Amino acid sequence: MGRSLREGSLVPILIVLAGLIVVWYVAAVLMNWQGMSDFYQRTDVSNVSFGQQLNDVLNAEKPLLPAPHQIVGEFWKTTVEQAVTSKRSLVYHGWQTLSATLLGFIMGTVFGIGLAVFIVHNQAMDRSLMPWIIASQTIPILAIAPMVIVVLNAVGISGLIPKALISTYLSFFPVVVGMVKGFRSPEQIQLDLMRTYNASRFEVFTKLRWPIALPYLFTSMKVGVAASLVGAIVGELPAGTSNGIGARLLAGSYYGQTIQIWSALLAAALLAGALIALVSLAERVTNTALGARA
Amino acid sequence: MVEAKGLGLTFKTADGDVVALSDVNLDIKRGEFVSFIGPSGCGKTTFLRVIADLEQPTSGSITVNGTSPADARVNRSYGYVFQAPALFPWRTIEKNVALPLEIMGYSEAERRERIARTMKLVNLDGFEKKFPWQLSGGMQQRASIARALAFDADLLLMDEPFGALDEIVRDHLNSELLKLWASTRKTIAFVTHSIPEAVYLSTKIVVMSPRPGRVTDIIESTLPAERPLEIRETPEFLEIAHRVREGLRAGHSYEV
Numbered sequence: 382m383g384r385s386l387r388e389g390s391l392v393p394i395l396i397v398l399a400g401l402i403v404v405w406y407v408a409a410v411l412m413n414w415q416g417m418s419d420f421y422q423r424t425d426v427s428n429v430s431f432g433q434q435l436n437d438v439l440n441a442e443k444p445l446l447p448a449p450h451q452i453v454g455e456f457w458k459t460t461v462e463q464a465v466t467s468k469r470s471l472v473y474h475g476w477q478t479l480s481a482t483l484l485g486f487i488m489g490t491v492f493g494i495g496l497a498v499f500i501v502h503n504q505a506m507d508r509s510l511m512p513w514i515i516a517s518q519t520i521p522i523l524a525i526a527p528m529v530i531v532v533l534n535a536v537g538i539s540g541l542i543p544k545a546l547i548s549t550y551l552s553f554f555p556v557v558v559g560m561v562k563g564f565r566s567p568e569q570i571q572l573d574l575m576r577t578y579n580a581s582r583f584e585v586f587t588k589l590r591w592p593i594a595l596p597y598l599f600t601s602m603k604v605g606v607a608a609s610l611v612g613a614i615v616g617e618l619p620a621g622t623s624n625g626i627g628a629r630l631l632a633g634s635y636y637g638q639t640i641q642i643w644s645a646l647l648a649a650a651l652l653a654g655a656l657i658a659l660v661s662l663a664e665r666v667t668n669t670a671l672g673a674r675a
Numbered sequence: 676m677v678e679a680k681g682l683g684l685t686f687k688t689a690d691g692d693v694v695a696l697s698d699v700n701l702d703i704k705r706g707e708f709v710s711f712i713g714p715s716g717c718g719k720t721t722f723l724r725v726i727a728d729l730e731q732p733t734s735g736s737i738t739v740n741g742t743s744p745a746d747a748r749v750n751r752s753y754g755y756v757f758q759a760p761a762l763f764p765w766r767t768i769e770k771n772v773a774l775p776l777e778i779m780g781y782s783e784a785e786r787r788e789r790i791a792r793t794m795k796l797v798n799l800d801g802f803e804k805k806f807p808w809q810l811s812g813g814m815q816q817r818a819s820i821a822r823a824l825a826f827d828a829d830l831l832l833m834d835e836p837f838g839a840l841d842e843i844v845r846d847h848l849n850s851e852l853l854k855l856w857a858s859t860r861k862t863i864a865f866v867t868h869s870i871p872e873a874v875y876l877s878t879k880i881v882v883m884s885p886r887p888g889r890v891t892d893i894i895e896s897t898l899p900a901e902r903p904l905e906i907r908e909t910p911e912f913l914e915i916a917h918r919v920r921e922g923l924r925a926g927h928s929y930e931v
Contacts, residue, residue, distance in 0.1 A: 573755075576729060578774075588763075592765045595765075671765035
């Protein structure tokens with residue numbers, strides 16, 4: 382415990398978090414103060430003490446910037462105090478987003494690995510595909526997402542699949558780039574060694590290229606899983622979908638429910654953190670099995 | 676075992692042609708320990724790579740084990756030990772030794788038996804479950820020799836296998852290699868740039884020179900088969916070493 386306190390990252394993270402919360406409170410007061418004064422004026426309330434106004438500012442219903450405790454309170458109310466099947470539950474919306482994220486992430490990773498395999502083993506593929514893959518990522522996802530949703534909706538596909546496809550679109554890219562580099566990382570001496578054994582291309586792939594590329598895969602997957610989550614949320618914005626974190630964000634901004642927006646953001650951040658932690662865990666388990674130095 | 680006639684290899688580079696090998700005539704008989712010595716650029720490694728079908732000669736002819744180098748490679752008739760151990764860091768030592776056996780389709784039981792046997796041959800028994808980074812450089816190179824021995828090819832090609840090791844480890848591995856050669860009766864082609872190493876190990880020393888890479892002398896060793904490390908201080912040893920040095924000088928190998 383003493384070791385983990387000194388060398389672990391928990392303490393520094395907590396210190397930074399505490400600093401951020403202080404800054405946040407100061408900002409919340411500064412940003413909402415004038416609005417509250419205007420409100421007093423409109424409602425003919427006068428002689429408000431400083432303490433009273435401070436209290437009102439920090440507990441306003443639609444503040445410009447909600448204070449941390451308001452967000453946590455809203456988060457608590459919409460997770461723990463709501464049935465998970467309720468449309469008011471962030472757990473329900475979180476799962477809507479998470480399921481699309483996971484499906485899209487898995488499809489994107491598999492698709493990315495497949496493309497990388499083709500590119501590494503076929504020069505024509507390398508020359509013809511890579512520019513298109515890079516070009517695909519220069520198109521703003523916000524422009525594509527509504528088209529995907531609308532077109533698929535028109536052919537009767539809605540809900541999970543269209544969102545997952547947008548996640549796939551965003552997450553295959555880091556995987557393809559990382560794995561092409563990974564599959565090409567064997568040294569000449571290792572390739573020569575396999576050649577002296579008269580190993581087939583398949584054997585070179587399974588016994589050399591694949592294991593040597595695994596560290597690249599996990600790095601790519603960490604980027605990919607975060608991109609997947611963004612993709613799923615973006616996929617929830619258009620066409621009036623009412624499910625998912627993206628829908629909560631949109632509804633919140635329509636009705637000026639800043640606290641709802643921020644608590645949805647908090648949910649998204651927690652999801653992203655959990656997903657990356659999951660990939661990191663898989664990475665550690667794999668590394669240990671593959672003999673990495675402790 | 677290996678027969679080269681008028682063998683030549685020219686690399687085409689942007690700066691023009693580089694003659695790596697020119698008119699090499701050489702006969703390696705079964706059971707011989709042949710060393711190739713010369714300064715860098717003399718083509719000794721290139722010649723070894725031609726035997727292994729890792730480079731293609733541009734003139735002359737060569738047979739390995741009675742066939743073309745390509746067929747010899749397909750028949751897995753040689754084991755190759757590289758300058759670096761080239762162990763796969765994600766595999767334990769025994770899994771590294773198992774690598775060629777897996778590719779060549781040996782059964783699980785056969786693999787276990789061969790791993791145990793070759794690990795003993797190179798004095799690495801007890802380190803089967805270690806990963807490469809847990810072993811010293813000398814032990815890693817021994818593991819790579821075990822890997823080359825595991826599938827029982829008659830010909831062992833070694834490209835400066837101990838070049839990166841310190842003198843003390845190298846002495847030790849040299850005497851172990853001689854014992855291994857005596858007990859397995861393999862044919863060994865050994866590339867080195869150390870004169871004592873070449874003289875100590877070999878039954879035949881091929882002296883090579885650069886620009887163009889060629890053979891300047893072939894010395895049949897008169898040293899007895901039994902060679903303690905002290906043999907390196909005998910007049911006979913020093914005389915052969917002297918002749919190697921003369922061969923290198925004749926090929927202008929000392930001019931930089």
